Amino acid sequence: MSTPGHYFEEMYSGSADPWDFAGSWYELRRYGLLVASLPEQRYRVCFEPACSVGVLTEMLAGRCDEVHAVDVVDTAAGQARARIDRAGLDHVHVRTADALDPWPGRSCDLLVLSEFLYYPPADGLDELLTALLTLAEPGGTVAACHWLGQSDDHACHGEDVHAALARRTDLTRIVHHREERFLLEVFRRT
Numbered sequence: 001m002s003t004p005g006h007y008f009e010e011m012y013s014g015s016a017d018p019w020d021f022a023g024s025w026y027e028l029r030r031y032g033l034l035v036a037s038l039p040e041q042r043y044r045v046c047f048e049p050a051c052s053v054g055v056l057t058e059m060l061a062g063r064c065d066e067v068h069a070v071d072v073v074d075t076a077a078g079q080a081r082a083r084i085d086r087a088g089l090d091h092v093h094v095r096t097a098d099a100l101d102p103w104p105g106r107s108c109d110l111l112v113l114s115e116f117l118y119y120p121p122a123d124g125l126d127e128l129l130t131a132l133l134t135l136a137e138p139g140g141t142v143a144a145c146h147w148l149g150q151s152d153d154h155a156c157h158g159e160d161v162h163a164a165l166a167r168r169t170d171l172t173r174i175v176h177h178r179e180e181r182f183l184l185e186v187f188r189r190t
Contacts, residue, residue: 009074017079021053021055034112034184035056035059035062037143038143039174040063040141041063042063043109043110044064044109045064045066045106045107045108045110046063046067046109046112047110048067048069048070049070049113049132050070051071051076051077051080053080054080054084054094055083057069058087058092060110061084061087065091066092067089068106069093069095070095070097071094071097072097077094078096080094081094099116100128100131106135107136108135108136109137109141110142113132113142113145114145115145115146117129118154118158119153119154119155122155122156125156125161125164129165133171133189138189138190139188139189140188141187143185143186144162144185146161146162146182146183148180149181159183165185165187170189170190171187171190172187173186173187174186174188
């Protein structure tokens with residue numbers, strides 16, 4: 001990733017929820033729209049990289065038999081685990097790990113890519129997407145949602161992330177929802 005890991009550690013050391021995922025109406029509404037846009041009523045296995053404090057993770061739990069979520073920041077993953085434990089969600093597993101180190105030998109029928117794909121270097125985005133998409137089973141759902149604003153810590157814009165997804169021949173877009181501040185798309189893995 002072009003944004004060093006210590007940057008995220010510093011963000012979480014300064015605030016328990018630096019992007020206010022748990023309290024912001026914008027974030028909660030965006031998460032609600034993402035979950036509502038998923039085409040299947042139920043999923044067997046979900047993988048959510050960059051889960052942060054676990055707000056979306058908890059929402060996904062209601063639609064999935066099993067959820068695996070990771071975050072590179074131990075503080076964030078710890079908060080996500082605490083949230084999941086308080087909710088009594090035994091079928092949700094959160095750990096500290098890189099997005100490309102999900103769990104050996106597993107695949108998912110739901111892959112959620114939310115608010116993190118603009119951090120890796122733009123010239124490495126396609127390679128990262130290829131690696132992540134190998135985890136999604138053929139016929140599985142891939143949901144992506146990214147902010148459309150500008151930030152100095154982003155290597156590329158949210159539009160660029162979704163353009164890279166749209167160029168992929170192993171994805172078919174089935175949902176496109178655009179608002180002033182974010183773009184939400186859902187794809188079927190072919």
